[in-house]
Amino acid sequence: MGTVVREDPHAFEELIHRQTTSGMLLLGTAILALIMANSALAGFYEHLLHVPVGIQIGSWSLEKTLHHWINDVSWRCSSLWSGSS
Secondary structure: OOOOOOOOOOHHHHHHHOHHHHHHHHHHHHHHHHHHHOOOOHHHHHHHHOOEEEEEEOOEEEEEEHHHHHHHHHHHHHHHHHOOO
16 A cells, blocks of 8 residues: 655745745846856847747737846836835
């Protein structure tokens, strides 16, 4: 008979709410971006930043580059986390 492994439903929630998790994620993505921008992948990285990404609901649509979305979401999140508007 096999062992049944039950995942703690709160483990992921605890990980999300830790202050260090967001900092580690930000640091990791910044390091990855630096490596990509300064390696043989620089052309791909530059192209990736200019890929159009959009949202469309019915006839309404909003399309910006990935670079724009990253900057906008980063700014919004930092404003929310710092408590300013």
